[in-house]
Amino acid sequence: MFQSDKKQNSLGTILAPEIDITGDINVSGNIIVYGKVSGNIISSGTVNTAKGSIINGNIKAEATFISGEVNGDLDIEKKVVLGSSCQLNGNLQAAIITIEEGASFDGMCSMLRPKELQVEKINISNKS
Numbered sequence: 001m002f003q004s005d006k007k008q009n010s011l012g013t014i015l016a017p018e019i020d021i022t023g024d025i026n027v028s029g030n031i032i033v034y035g036k037v038s039g040n041i042i043s044s045g046t047v048n049t050a051k052g053s054i055i056n057g058n059i060k061a062e063a064t065f066i067s068g069e070v071n072g073d074l075d076i077e078k079k080v081v082l083g084s085s086c087q088l089n090g091n092l093q094a095a096i097i098t099i100e101e102g103a104s105f106d107g108m109c110s111m112l113r114p115k116e117l118q119v120e121k122i123n124i125s126n127k128s
Contacts, residue, residue, distance in 0.1 A: 012045060017052065024057070033068070040072070051085040058090070073107070 012030030015021065019035035030045040036054045041047055043061040053068030060075040067083040074080055076094035084102035091107040099105060 017050075051083075077112075 012032065013027050015031070015033045015035045015037070017034040020038075021036070022038045024039040025031070025037060025041045025043075027041070027043045027045070029043070030048070031041065031043055032048045032050065033041075033053045033055065034050045036056075038056045040057040041055065041059045041061070043059075045062055047059050047061040047064040049055060049064075049066050049068040049070065051067045055068065055070045055072060058072040058075065059070065062077045063079045064074060064076050065081045065083060066074075066086045066088060068085070069087040069089075071089045073090040074088070074092045074094065076092075078094070079096040079098070080092065080094040081098045082088055082100060082103040082105055084100045086100070086103040086105070088103070088105045088107065091110070092105070093110040093112060095112045097109065097111060
């Protein structure tokens, strides 16, 4: 009854406020960024950026919650939330997009169809 889904609740990788990384980050799982990253972040899970964090690069992930500053594009498979303290300077592509009051977003937005809703067209031709 009170079992948790380990994939959703896993803590994953934490980058502390005093960390300043130059280079791309590939992580299998979730990541929380409190510091500064100058490079792209690729994650098979969720990318969370805290208020005061700075990302100078693109983010590609399953989901993301942005509360800091991102100077780059977001390519998100499922859901993206731009929190009230978010500053996004770049394009956004996701299936579900939430922009909270107070968020700053300067870029183009493209909504994807969720994978479970995508239907492949089948070409049916009648042979006489």
